[in-house]
Amino acid sequence: MKKVNPLTKKFIKERARIWIKELMDLAREAELKGEKDLEKEYIKLILEISKHYKVKIPDKRYICKNCYSILIPGLNSTVRIKRGRVIIKCLNCGNIKRYIIRKNRG
Numbered sequence: 001m002k003k004v005n006p007l008t009k010k011f012i013k014e015r016a017r018i019w020i021k022e023l024m025d026l027a028r029e030a031e032l033k034g035e036k037d038l039e040k041e042y043i044k045l046i047l048e049i050s051k052h053y054k055v056k057i058p059d060k061r062y063i064c065k066n067c068y069s070i071l072i073p074g075l076n077s078t079v080r081i082k083r084g085r086v087i088i089k090c091l092n093c094g095n096i097k098r099y100i101i102r103k104n105r106g
């Protein structure tokens, strides 16, 4: 008889989160070094892990799914705030993402 550890699923998800975080750092590094192909692979892997393990990407808004780049404001992207919305533009491919700013609680 095999005992199922109830923490396993949680543990795997936690590992996936750490993995994503590490890949984000690597992708950022690759972007800074101009290693585009490598960066693309990292981003693809991040998206796959996130989908497979159903784990959220912490800085998802800073990933361009159009050209698989990590967006660094002031370097390859611009961030503007307009009418309560954050507008992030990827300067690599021109893709624009919009987010509504969350109101502070209390």
Ligand SMILES: [Zn+2]
Binding pocket: 064, 065, 066, 067, 068, 069, 090, 091, 092, 093, 094, 095
């Ligand atoms: Zn892009």
